[in-house]
Amino acid sequence: MTRTAKDFFAPLAVGAPAPLREIPARPSRAIHFFDPGNEKMAAKVPDMVGTVDVLLGNLEDAVKAENKEKSRQGLVDIGRATDFGPTQFWTRINSLDSPWVLDDLTTLVPEIGDKLDVIMVPKVQGAEDIHYVDRLLAQLEAKAGLTRPILVHAILETARGVANIEEICAASPRMQGLSLGPADLAADRRMKTTRVGGGHPGYLVRQDAPKVGGETQYDAERTSYQQDLWHYTIARMVDACAMHGIYPYYGPFGDILDTVACEDQFRNAFLLGCVGAWSLHPVQITIANKVFSPSVEDVTHARRVITAMGDGTGAVMIDGKMEDDASVKQCQVMVALAEELAAIDPELKKQYAAIPDQVEVHQS
Numbered sequence: 001m002t003r004t005a006k007d008f009f010a011p012l013a014v015g016a017p018a019p020l021r022e023i024p025a026r027p028s029r030a031i032h033f034f035d036p037g038n039e040k041m042a043a044k045v046p047d048m049v050g051t052v053d054v055l056l057g058n059l060e061d062a063v064k065a066e067n068k069e070k071s072r073q074g075l076v077d078i079g080r081a082t083d084f085g086p087t088q089f090w091t092r093i094n095s096l097d098s099p100w101v102l103d104d105l106t107t108l109v110p111e112i113g114d115k116l117d118v119i120m121v122p123k124v125q126g127a128e129d130i131h132y133v134d135r136l137l138a139q140l141e142a143k144a145g146l147t148r149p150i151l152v153h154a155i156l157e158t159a160r161g162v163a164n165i166e167e168i169c170a171a172s173p174r175m176q177g178l179s180l181g182p183a184d185l186a187a188d189r190r191m192k193t194t195r196v197g198g199g200h201p202g203y204l205v206r207q208d209a210p211k212v213g214g215e216t217q218y219d220a221e222r223t224s225y226q227q228d229l230w231h232y233t234i235a236r237m238v239d240a241c242a243m244h245g246i247y248p249y250y251g252p253f254g255d256i257l258d259t260v261a262c263e264d265q266f267r268n269a270f271l272l273g274c275v276g277a278w279s280l281h282p283v284q285i286t287i288a289n290k291v292f293s294p295s296v297e298d299v300t301h302a303r304r305v306i307t308a309m310g311d312g313t314g315a316v317m318i319d320g321k322m323e324d325d326a327s328v329k330q331c332q333v334m335v336a337l338a339e340e341l342a343a344i345d346p347e348l349k350k351q352y353a354a355i356p357d358q359v360e361v362h363q364s
């Protein structure tokens with residue numbers, strides 16, 4: 001028999017901390033990946049605290065098999081030595097079918113479980129994977145005497161994971177969010193690409209061939225438009241996360257030097273409802289912080305609409321556009337995010353604080 005609603009919020013091991021009833025909305029515009037076993041990267045971590053919303057010590061793909069233990073120990077050392085202040089501290093453990101994951105969890109929880117906010121689980125296929133991690137974490141938390149539950153984030157990077165997205169989101173009160181993993185997902189789906197995220201010049205639609213004198217000119221110059229390979233999956237992920245009160249993220253963008261296309265990909269995700277993206281290189285932190293913070297123009301407009309709409313019902317005209325109960329709700333989302341970010345980002349706080357409140361409206 002499945003667990004009842006009441007059981008859902010009971011700890012899965014005697015002495016484990018009580019599950020959270022709501023996942024806190026903490027800023028996480030960039031989830032910055034570093035290899036804790038790479039001395040050069042690890043040395044930069046203390047100075048990155050406060051400059052990025054999430055620092056994630058990666059133990060999975062991108063860490064060579066022969067370095068798995070070194071990276072795990074590096075993460076323990078960093079976790080013990082670092083005061084993370086306002087920055088969240090996450091890790092990505094090895095996949096559940098790997099020989100390393102059990103040692104990842106049984107080492108990290110007792111050693112630095114009090115510092116870890118979220119554990120990212122790769123290649124999640126269905127609810128059974130989350131149930132396994134959920135119970136094991138409860139046992140380890142109880143043994144370690146932790147007082148706050150470690151949250152779980154799943155990477156959506158298999159076709160089965162996408163098909164089971166709803167049950168994954170609903171599998172545990174620990175579920176914090178989902179990230180799109182476009183590289184593994186492309187391989188698992190047998191997509192014919194060789195990239196880590198981003199678009200593809202071959203995935204396009206072309207303008208119809210023009211007709212001249214009744215003859216269709218198939219050889220004529222025609223405009224073509226590159227399409228977004230990831231639109232379907234991101235949109236699905238956003239809906240599933242919103243429905244379950246957890247947070248969606250775009251994942252990696254592997255073309256580090258193409259900061260322009262990275263910004264576009266991140267912005268598409270932001271507009272569709274994602275709260276952040278992965279950063280693989282320090283240059284991508286700046287991009288994510290910019291893109292996933294509402295612009296001053298958007299916050300200015302949102303505040304004007306909220307002020308004009310009073311109790312939030314009815315319809316008004318602002319700058320020639322109709323605003324009503326539905327658009328004011330979008331504006332509330334924008335302003336709530338701006339306030340949340342202003343609380344941790346002094347520069348944004350200054351920019352948003354300078355926005356005037358006056359608005360001219362015509363009541364309809």
Ligand SMILES: CC(=O)SCCNC(=O)CCNC(=O)[C@H](O)C(C)(C)COP(=O)(O)OP(=O)(O)OC[C@H]1O[C@@H](n2cnc3c(N)ncnc32)[C@H](O)[C@@H]1OP(=O)(O)O
Nearest residue numbers: 033034035040041044058061062183196252256280281282
């Ligand atoms: C599909 C997936 O699973 S994606 C997630 C897994 N992948 C990752 O986590 C990749 C993380 N990033 C990296 O490994 C590296 O950034 C690479 C390999 C992409 C590029 O590394 P480099 O060639 O060293 O980049 P570059 O020369 O520009 O680095 C400049 C400096 O930034 C440092 N740096 C690079 N990436 C990072 C990082 N993610 N975090 C902290 N420091 C970094 C470098 O060590 C270097 O330091 P130095 O100035 O002291 O020499």
Ligand SMILES: O=CC(=O)O
Nearest residue numbers: 157181182183184
């Ligand atoms: O882990 C991320 C991916 O794209 O694969």
Ligand SMILES: [Mg+2]
Nearest residue numbers: 061157181184
């Ligand atoms: Mg992957």
